[in-house]
Amino acid sequence: MASPSAPPILDFSSFYGGDSEAKAKLVEEVRKCCHYNGFFQITGHRVPLDLQHRVMDCSKRFFDLPLEEKTLIDKNRTSYNRGYELLRSQMLEVGTGPELKEGLYIGEEIPTDHAYYLENKLNSGPNQWPPTVADKEEFRQTTMEYYHAVFDLAKDVLGVLALTLGVESTYFDPLTDGAVATMRYLHYPAQPKDADEKLNRGIGAHTDFGCITLLLQDEVDGLQVLDVPTGQWLDVKPVPGAYVVNLGNLFMRMANDKYKSNTHRVINKSGRERYSIPFFFSGNPDYLCECLPNCREPGEPAKYPPITVQNMVTSAYKESYGRAEMYKKEMKVIDFDDSAAEQVYGSSTTHAYRIKSEVIGKCMDDIGMGWFQWKLFLVTGFGFIVDNFASQGLASVQPPIKQELSGIVQVSYSTVAYYVGLILGASFWGLSSDLLGRRPAFICTLLIAAVFLCGAAGSMNFVAFSALWSVIGTAVGGNVPIDSMIFLEFVPGSHHYLVTAMSSWWNLSQLIVSLIAWVFLANYSCPTDATPADCHRHENMGWRYTLITLGALSLVFTFCRVFVFKLPETPRYLLSQGRDQDAVDVVNYVAKQNGKEPPLTIGMLQEIDSRLDSSSGTTQSGRMSRKQVIKENLRSFRGEHYRALFATKKLGTHTAIMWIIWLTIGIGYPLYFNFLPSYLAAKFTTDASLSLTYRNYCITSAVGIIGPVSAAALVSTRLSRRRMMGISAIVTAVFLFAYVGVKSPTSSLAFSCITSLLANFEYAMMYAFTPESFPAPHRGTGTGTAAALLRFGGLLASLVSSQTGFTTAPIYASAALWVAAGVFCMGLPFETHGHDAI
Numbered sequence: 001m002a003s004p005s006a007p008p009i010l011d012f013s014s015f016y017g018g019d020s021e022a023k024a025k026l027v028e029e030v031r032k033c034c035h036y037n038g039f040f041q042i043t044g045h046r047v048p049l050d051l052q053h054r055v056m057d058c059s060k061r062f063f064d065l066p067l068e069e070k071t072l073i074d075k076n077r078t079s080y081n082r083g084y085e086l087l088r089s090q091m092l093e094v095g096t097g098p099e100l101k102e103g104l105y106i107g108e109e110i111p112t113d114h115a116y117y118l119e120n121k122l123n124s125g126p127n128q129w130p131p132t133v134a135d136k137e138e139f140r141q142t143t144m145e146y147y148h149a150v151f152d153l154a155k156d157v158l159g160v161l162a163l164t165l166g167v168e169s170t171y172f173d174p175l176t177d178g179a180v181a182t183m184r185y186l187h188y189p190a191q192p193k194d195a196d197e198k199l200n201r202g203i204g205a206h207t208d209f210g211c212i213t214l215l216l217q218d219e220v221d222g223l224q225v226l227d228v229p230t231g232q233w234l235d236v237k238p239v240p241g242a243y244v245v246n247l248g249n250l251f252m253r254m255a256n257d258k259y260k261s262n263t264h265r266v267i268n269k270s271g272r273e274r275y276s277i278p279f280f281f282s283g284n285p286d287y288l289c290e291c292l293p294n295c296r297e298p299g300e301p302a303k304y305p306p307i308t309v310q311n312m313v314t315s316a317y318k319e320s321y322g323r324a325e326m327y328k329k330e331m332k333v334i335d336f337d338d339s340a341a342e343q344v345y346g347s348s349t350t351h352a353y354r355i356k357s358e359v360i361g362k363c364m365d366d367i368g369m370g371w372f373q374w375k376l377f378l379v380t381g382f383g384f385i386v387d388n389f390a391s392q393g394l395a396s397v398q399p400p401i402k403q404e405l406s407g408i409v410q411v412s413y414s415t416v417a418y419y420v421g422l423i424l425g426a427s428f429w430g431l432s433s434d435l436l437g438r439r440p441a442f443i444c445t446l447l448i449a450a451v452f453l454c455g456a457a458g459s460m461n462f463v464a465f466s467a468l469w470s471v472i473g474t475a476v477g478g479n480v481p482i483d484s485m486i487f488l489e490f491v492p493g494s495h496h497y498l499v500t501a502m503s504s505w506w507n508l509s510q511l512i513v514s515l516i517a518w519v520f521l522a523n524y525s526c527p528t529d530a531t532p533a534d535c536h537r538h539e540n541m542g543w544r545y546t547l548i549t550l551g552a553l554s555l556v557f558t559f560c561r562v563f564v565f566k567l568p569e570t571p572r573y574l575l576s577q578g579r580d581q582d583a584v585d586v587v588n589y590v591a592k593q594n595g596k597e598p599p600l601t602i603g604m605l606q607e608i609d610s611r612l613d614s615s616s617g618t619t620q621s622g623r624m625s626r627k628q629v630i631k632e633n634l635r636s637f638r639g640e641h642y643r644a645l646f647a648t649k650k651l652g653t654h655t656a657i658m659w660i661i662w663l664t665i666g667i668g669y670p671l672y673f674n675f676l677p678s679y680l681a682a683k684f685t686t687d688a689s690l691s692l693t694y695r696n697y698c699i700t701s702a703v704g705i706i707g708p709v710s711a712a713a714l715v716s717t718r719l720s721r722r723r724m725m726g727i728s729a730i731v732t733a734v735f736l737f738a739y740v741g742v743k744s745p746t747s748s749l750a751f752s753c754i755t756s757l758l759a760n761f762e763y764a765m766m767y768a769f770t771p772e773s774f775p776a777p778h779r780g781t782g783t784g785t786a787a788a789l790l791r792f793g794g795l796l797a798s799l800v801s802s803q804t805g806f807t808t809a810p811i812y813a814s815a816a817l818w819v820a821a822g823v824f825c826m827g828l829p830f831e832t833h834g835h836d837a838i
């Protein structure tokens with residue numbers, strides 16, 4: 001069977017006849033099918049055609065009943081799977097919707113005093129018969145007559161299977177005596193021909209978990225078998241009167257995997273209603289399934305230990321139906337009453353969005369922290385690193401630039417240009433990540449920064465230099481806000497503290513820049529008293545080397561982001577766009593990357609829509625092309641993301657205070673750091689060598705790393721984030737005030753280490769708190785604006801520093817601003833600790 005072929009039709013009558021040659025041929029053909037995919041059809045069996053017609057008629061009669069009459073015998077009223085199962089109550093395949101089929105489960109009549117019932121044996125108990133079906137008694141009798149006829153046929157098929165294994169046809173008698181079997185009347189309503197095939201399955205792809213299945217189909221096709229070697233789905237064409245026979249997982253296990261239990265599914269695209277009656281033969285619950293004879297080579301071990309039919313089928317049942325069960329469980333866990341979140345977020349998100357976001361959060365928790373997120377922690381960290389490559393890089397190269405390039409009125413004008421870029425960049429990329437997604441910013445910001453950092457190294461005049469820095473600013477401005485968001489949207493609750501720890505990348509970067517500057521600037525710069533008249537380019541290459549190195553490292557980071565770690569769009573952004581199916585795919589992709597079972601199905605999200613009776617837009621935006629989405633977004637954008645951040649009084653107050661805090665520390669932090677070097681130089685008038693200066697920078701930066709790390713440790717405790725941010729801001733201020741009084745260069749270094757640690761503690765908290773406090777559909781806008789205000793503060797500070805002489809006033813001002821920021825933090829209206837970011 002080299003080329004894919006649908007299950008063959010075999011004449012079973014030779015099993016009953018006396019022609020031993022024909023019988024041997026049948027056995028051989030069955031054996032081939034078992035090896036190939038475990039599927040074949042049989043005609044010539046002993047189940048009368050007339051009985052088949054009568055039973056199909058029963059099935060139709062039942063399904064024609066009104067729903068309320070069918071649900072009188074709901075399967076969930078029993079603990080042993082007998083009775084009616086509603087449409088869409090099962091999902092066997094990842095990524096599909098609930099299945100378009102309804103069913104009635106029937107088995108051997110087991111009274112409540114029967115040992116099987118008393119011992120809770122597999123699917124054992126009295127049947128539930130529909131009380132209102134026409135000809136009720138005939139319905140019951142025909143059904144049971146059919147059940148017993150197919151039961152006998154199943155025993156005969158097992159007889160042939162025994163012969164294929166080279167043992168007596170009676171080999172399976174211990175398995176078939178007292179065997180449990182279940183049959184199901186199935187009804188697949190007609191599904192529109194153009195319905196989305198992916199979502200609308202009669203039965204999702206699955207394998208049967210019992211011993212063997214005998215299926216009677218009516219004349220409407222829809223059953224397909226997967227041809228494993230080619231990946232094609234082969235139609236199993238209905239043949240009047242024939243049974244489709246297939247092996248289940250239990251048989252495959254007993255055959256040491258030599259015989260196959262194959263994947264199959266039903267998609268009813270016929271435009272007609274389809275009826276089928278599968279008969280699942282499990283076996284005697286106490287039968288011990290061991291490796292069958294002739295299923296392994298001499299010396300080859302059995303792949304599986306012995307197991308009883310009861311244990312095997314119950315656990316396989318769990319596994320096979322696990323998804324559906326988990327789905328139901330999940331749906332029960334979901335608290336549809338989210339009035340607390342509603343109070344805060346109001347109309348900024350829909351109810352359905354919030355619940356779905358919560359479900360995604362739960363799935364992320366189930367998937368847990370794994371390789372995917374650790375890699376993400378590294379690649380999002382690149383953004384923090386490059387941010388400081390630029391800020392710190394610019395500050396370090398300004399002194400040698402001033403010496404070399406002529407016509408510079410104020411070297412800090414380049415800082416102004418850079419900050420203007422940063423403000424534009426933070427606002428633009430923030431907003432763009434809500435409109436177009438997180439990915440474009442993830443790639444572009446790093447790439448642009450890398451290219452222009454290299455470009456800036458080649459600047460020949462100050463105007464070009466400043467212009468290039470404004471472009472670098474537009475890219476870098478988007479790095480930190482977007483990267484912290486992306487990481488936040490993938491990290492499980494258990495590792496939320498890592499969002500805070502991300503800031504340590506920024507401090508690490510400060511250390512890297514200080515080291516690079518130490519190497520290049522201390523060695524390849526004109527003497528400190530040189531001017532453009534006597535400082536030549538070739539003697540002053542240090543700043544160019546510095547920038548080239550920083551640019552090259554940034555290029556390597558970009559390369560990693562583009563080619564090594566491929567970031568999928570975040571599930572919450574996709575949800576916010578109504579792209580539910582894409583969100584499901586991403587969540588399951590992360591699960592796969594972490595070696596976990598896929599936890600989410602589209603059905604779970606659809607269930608939320610149907611329960612809340614809202615349309616998520618899946619059907620429209622789900623099929624929109626990327627271009628359409630962009631167009632739609634831009635068209636609908638009338639400042640809606642900004643308005644949404646003020647949707648309720650609480651959220652509005654929060655947004656306003658958050659933004660004010662960012663502006664305040666935006667001025668306070670650089671005001672102090674820009675002044676400090678000149679202040680110290682003026683105060684101590686020691687002509688400290690460049691080397692010493694860079695050494696001190698390195699020490700301060702290294703100590704600074706402790707800030708975010710300790711913040712990360714504390715953020716996962718029960719302490720309130722607002723209070724921690726507030727207190728750390730105020731303590732920073734106290735140290736700044738004290739700084740003015742330092743008496744020696746050594747204590748100055750100690751103080752700058754402590755303030756750096758404290759300020760970075762506060763920053764790290766803020767960088768984590770800000771994105772998590774905004775709802776994902778507007779998170780980019782909220783976080784981006786915060787970052788833009790931070791930079792605006794920086795711009796104000798650099799304007800002040802370019803206009804003011806050396807006094808202590810700016811340092812006091814900075815301290816006062818930190819106090820103010822601390823007080824604002826305490827006034828934030830809500831806490832994110834203990835809640836999932838939505």
Ligand SMILES: O=C(O)CCC(=O)C(=O)O
Nearest residue numbers: 186203208223266276278
């Ligand atoms: O209805 C069919 O054709 C197939 C049913 C089936 O595969 C099942 O119930 O396991």
Ligand SMILES: [Fe+2]
Nearest residue numbers: 206207208264
């Ligand atoms: Fe099946």
